[in-house]
Amino acid sequence: MAVKSDTFPKLLLENARRFGDRPAIREKEFGIWQTWNWRQVADEVRALACGFAARGFKRGDRVAIVGDNRPRLYWTMAAAQSIGGVPVPTYQDAVAEEIQYVLEHAEVKFVVAEDQEQVDKILDVQERCPSLREIFFDDTRGMRKYDQSRLIDFEVLQREGREFDQKNPDYFVQQVEQGKGEDVAILLYTSGTTGRPKGVVLTHDNVLITARNGIEFDHLTQDEEVLAYLPMAWVGDHIFSYAQSYVSGFCVSCPENASTVMHDLREIGPTYFFAPPPIFESLLTNVMIRMEDAARISQIIFTYFMRVARSVGPKILAKEAVSIKDKWLYKLGHLLVYGPLKNTLGMSRIQLAYTAGEAIGPDIFDFYRSLGINIKQLYGQTEASVNVTLQPDGEVYPDTVGKPAPQVEIKIADDGEVLYRSPGVFQCYFKNEAETREIKTEEGWVHTGDAGFIDDRGHLKIIDRAKDVGKLNDGSIFAPKYVENKLKFFPHIKEVVAFGDGRDYCAVMVNIDMEAVANWAERNNISYASYQELAARPEVYQLIEDGVSKVNEELAADPNLAASQIRRFLVLHKELDADDGELTRTRKVRRRFIADKYRTLVDALYSDKKSCFIETEVAFEDGRTGSISADLQIRDLNVYTDLKKAS
Amino acid sequence: MEGDRKFGDPILEVQDINLSFGGVTALEGVSFDILNGEVRAIIGPNGAGKSSMLNVINGFYHPQQGQITYKGKTRRQMRPHHAASSGIARTFQNIALFKGMSTLDNIMTGRNTKMRKNLLWQALYLGPAKREELEHRDFVEHVIDFLEIQAIRKTPVGKLPYGMQKRVELGRALAAEPELLLLDEPMAGMNLEEKEDMCRFVLDVNDQFGTTIALIEHDMGVVMDISDRVVVLDYGKKIADGTPEEVRADQRVIEAYLGVTRDDN
Amino acid sequence: MNPELLFFLETVIGGLMAGVMYALVALGFVLIFKASGIFNFAQGVMCLFAALALYDFMAPGGWVDRWFGFTFPVWAAIALTIVVMIILAWVIERFVLQYLVQQEPIILFMATIGLAYVLEGVGDILFGSDVKPLDIGLPQGASDWLLDNFNLYVEKLEVVAAVTAAVLVTVLAVFFQRTRIGRALRAVADDHQAALSVGISLRTIWVIVWSVSGIVALVAGIMWGSKSGVQFSLSLIALKALPVLILGGFTSVPGAIVGGLIIGVGEKIAEVYLGPLVGGAIENWFAYMLALAFLLFRPQGLFGERIIERV
């Protein structure tokens, strides 16, 4: 390669020239994987870009993208970038108000929406988006009834674009040529655990250099298969499904719809796969639940070979030496168990899998690695165009997030906060000078907001959000997330909220995992009628208590964290829900919000009450609200003081 | 949805239909028309002759008297194959899917009248026959997409829940690209959510493809919501015909539904 | 009388007599089909089996004779055979039918073919496959009275068979119309639930039906066995009865009787007048052709009602 293309549109044209016949993107539709090669994609993008131009789109204008992962929506990104515009992807499951904020804040001119559902949301809020001019829709289903003056069929737009292109044949290429690496490439809104979303401004250089570094780091090729199923508004999808595809030329596949993702995953059999820990976790839970119904003989075979895998699998994956016997046992296990298992999970061909976003349970992590799936952790942020640290092959540990990625510098502040500097570092928060200055220093260092330290292997270890790390009244350090994550590694626990900052001791509220606990209840003949009833069963409480005790045992072993042992806990009567504001859209716990909402419960946890009455407002899926009430028990636990016994 | 819907000329007119089975009269002097592009409901108490009327329209029953004008051609009676190949498709009151076949194959049978390649070509599965098969598969996939039944594409229909079977049956009818679609109680036995889905599909079919729809339905709410005009039968006779509002206000209709108790209900 | 007319008359009477025999076998089919929807292909073999059992109970050299050194008198042998047929019905229900209740008709049909193989094989193993003359004291030879007075040659045995069949049909009619079980049996033909409401379990009903048709098979077996000996070919009369079924309907008792007579007469006439012209031995297929030709004009059969098909 002589000159590296420095923008996405230039890359696209280069790909179309160099390997135009190779598949670029696929979508499962009408029962088969409809495929477009790079030349076709370049052609579609060109028509689209010219269509935008024909409708008065100027350099610097912004296009919002609302919908599931669809080839046309990815093309919209490239089309906007081709003519100097900025794509603004939004979360497809966001409610109208959330979308309205982004459209208004980003001063979006055009919206490309997937279907009627998304169009309806935008029409609801269009009066409050003064800059919004036109809405384009991909799926025409049910759209005929709408007033078509501001609503335009995607195909019409492309048709207009082709006409425009014929009249102005040089326009497109000229516009692409005008683009430079330092131009803004994309505006990504981070959901943020507090306050309004912030628009992260990334340039072509930011994204492309990071993407290239990642590709070189992991030796990705143009033969990778990737399934694009995570929200397009999320930076991870932008890097893995868009940027790296453009850079290395591999093909990305879009699933048929949200309900068929697992099936589509199995069909495609990706070689390069990204999933946040909850997905790996629910897959594993699913495996275990399905195995419980299996015939005895299959269970015996499964259990035996999984034991073999746990002992030798990770070693074989790390290319360490194992005994001949183990090697053959593992091979046999692969034929009988691991192979079929990976096959049903759609992971047969995975060469590289990443997980990030939060801590992954060591059991879960080991499970996949023992099957021979090269799953690694990374640590990243939207503000860094994702990669901050990556685990190099051969240095994969469940409790760290790896070493600094290529060209990334890391330093730890005195208060334990992690800072980094890299070519991927964002320009600014859109229209938010103050916040930008708060996060990004003059020298280009970015505050991650996470507390952590570099261990003796040179790996970064994250313990919590920096601002969440607090102190117990006795002065010892308290990292709530660390405690929560340890508890969440138990399959029966779905969510945990830990309290302790400024208190005498640590106390937690637990959400049971309905699927896992229901299954457990069935096997133990425990009857229940509802989530609430199941959560309140004494047997369930005991189950949770056992888990909490184990965590206390582990915490006691670490002198820094021994004081964070859990003294009291309760099991919540309802599932924490993003619709009720208790979780973020990325399913992170909003601790302060919860502390406020469930003030009575928190107070009870720090009293000697044995139970506490609570009434809660809930929002149902159809938009109605109601309330549920419950009398929740609170349990006390013993803490381990004897360190030797505990260890 | 905008208020005023405009319709074309009648696509179908039945005139003075008399139908009886061995002395038992099912239909007596029934006349009405169905306009191009409208949703036409046929309602009436049990045993009023609604299903018989559909059976007359698509040629399964042959009336003793009367005539049927379909797309400008007047006949004494229809023949099932002729009706099917000239653009009349239907669903059935009691699901009449082909139990031993998958969803896909069931819907493919709806394309039967449009497939031409002979036995020999098909046995060889080469060239034209293969191409024809794949073209029709493509069309059927669009129907599957339209009805949102992708996930059950290859499931044998016998294993599907009731509501899904109804949807597949609609798919089979749609696959024939009908000009006139006859739906015999498309929402019978469904729960609220399934009914809403089905209503949406019926309206979308009418809207998207401009298909004329004649449907029999018991749920008055549904009928009033989605139909443009309603014809009411009772004891084999037409007792009212008009817009949902007119029909609802008709004294004879109210009597037929409320006034007389019947043992056959 | 004109000899040709006389010959014709004899032919017709012979046909009627044969028809009665067909009707007897067809009756067994109809009973089972009516009550359970099963096309019992083993009906013919059941006739053979019944006849073999009967023979064994009363004939010198049979199992009974060899093991116990005596034979039963005719009436006792018939009673015992009836018991055997009832046991057989129970065994069939217990080991075959109860597992197949929900299956398609063709599966049940195949099961009865399997049953036919089993009965044939067991019959052969137990009783051997040689021809056995069955004599339970029915009159043999031509009726002298008819021969003397009308110059007609009619086998006495056939007359007896006709009379027996008439009696049997009457008894069955009374059984179906007048007894509680009989009514239940009729009900089950229409609606299984209805039968249950009478208070008899479906399984019991099936055993009863199979027993009754086993007894009918025994009667048919006695008649045919007395005429031409007990041998394997006896089971083939089932094939003779099948055209009767298409003609008369699978569910109609009067259909079976009238159909049997029509087939019997038609076949005899064809055999006598048409057979020589085409090389003979047409009795194997003529009945089928007759029934088929009939069906083309009246698809619902003799006594069937016109079916209104609904969707």
Added chain:
Amino acid sequence: MFYREAGQFKTDYASDQALFPIAQDRWFVLAVLFVAVAVVPFFVDDYWANAITLPFLIYALAAIGLNLLTGYCGQVSLGTGGFMAVGAFSTFKLTTAFPELNFIVVILLSGAITAGVGVLFGIPSLRIKGFYLAVATLAAQFFLVWLFNKVDWFLNYSPTGQISMPPREIFGILITGPRAAPEAKYLFCLIFIGIFALLAKNLVRGRVGRSWMAIRDMDIAAELIGIRPLEAKLTAFAVSSFYVGMAGSLYFGVWLGAAEPIEAFGIEQSFLVLFMIIVGGLGSILGSFLGAAFITLMPILMKNFMVDGLQLAVVTAKHIEITMLGVLIIFFLIVEPHGFARLWQIAKEKLRLWPFPH
């Protein structure tokens, strides 16, 4: 267990509708074909050809034929023996009348003639259904066998009442007659039947097959959506009879070499083939093979066991064999009424999902 389907995605309908869309299935089929074509011929002697492989293959062809009619179109036929006789006698008359005619052409013509006869006897199916039709097809069985037995022209006035097949070559290799090599006969039948099994499979997965199945599953609905019952039923009878006729042709021409109508084409043949498709699986081409294998092999195994193993008299063994055949049929119907094909399908599903149960 051996399936690795992840990554086997389809980007066009042609590959999605392929006969064996899963790669592992394709390999398995290729392996079986390889063994059948390249390995088995080395082990085929006269006994293996005449007692095992030829009966299996030829009955499989007949079973496919009957399965098309009964399993796919739902029209029960008990006339298979009679239709096989038509195929056999057509072959006899054609080979003797036109000695130059290629044997393959003879087989195809025999099939065609049988198809014509089949359509004739299928006409009642337009008016009668179910067991009425089944009984009506017995008319074909009895009438046809009677016809061939009685009309001397069909027998070429043979005084013994037998017909025998003159030797015929294909590509210079002797296929029929007593001097034909067993492996040549075997390979010829294998290839012939392999091709026609494939054609049958193509038919049933296309429009024609769907029309048949529609008629089978719900004839009224089928008619109302535009499938002509007349066309569907008569094509089913025609194609079915074509296959059965070719089976009859091979049965007489390649396997038996000589036949006598009543003995060779009796109603037992009809039942035997019907058993095959029931035990193998109605509505399954694979099932036709499995059923044919079971019904042809089982008596041989049983006979070997009883006569050679238990030293029973041949007659007693025959009786026990008949009884056991009946018992086994009943047993299979109770255990798996949908036949071997269903068992195969279940096993395959299990393997695909292993180690999960569902």
